[in-house]
């Protein structure tokens with residue numbers, strides 16, 4: 001081989017090992033980014049689903065149950081898989097998290113831990129409670145004369161908590177994606 005010519009892959013040796021590691025990194029990065037779209041995309045649609053449910057009270061319980069189902073069956077398990085593919089990326093690339101260039105990852109992992117803990121311990125429980133409170137559907141017929149308009153106060157209060165929790169999770173996910181994409185050095 002001429003000196004200075006690029007090494008030729010022959011199925012063995014350090015050059016090939018590096019290429020295998022790069023391929024593995026690409027595969028996990030693909031799964032990780034696909035996960036970000038599939039798992040967290042629906043989170044940005046929760047306000048749309050909730051708004052449609054409010055505008056059409058007979059479909060309200062369905063909208064609430066759909067939101068709760070997406071959260072429990074897609075977002076929470078998917079978020080955990082997202083953490084696993086994230087850890088795999090760190091291990092495959094052999095990233096040292098203590099060097100300044102990689103410290104953004106520590107920030108992202110802390111935000112991720114807060115988001116997952118909040119989603120499991122607060123948001124999912126409130127969503128489940130909301131499904132139970134509304135699963136009977138609205139009472140038949142028009143409301144009695146003099147009855148206050150809008151949902152009962154317990155449902156309204158829980159709805160507000162869910163809305164605020166959803167906003168918090170949206171901000172956390174947006175910050176995590178911002179860190180993952182910009183990779184700022186600290």
Ligand code: HEM
Nearest residue numbers: 032033036082083086087089090109112173176177180181
């Ligand atoms: C809400 C959860 C998460 C979302 C939405 C997310 C999203 C993303 C996205 C979109 C990228 C691609 C960035 C790019 O190539 O420009 C990325 C890369 C990456 N993520 Fe995450 N991620 C999440 C959680 C995590 C966690 C928990 C870890 C670590 C335990 C992690 C580790 C990584 C690593 C190592 C990369 C590769 C960065 C590079 O290309 O150098 N991610 N993430």
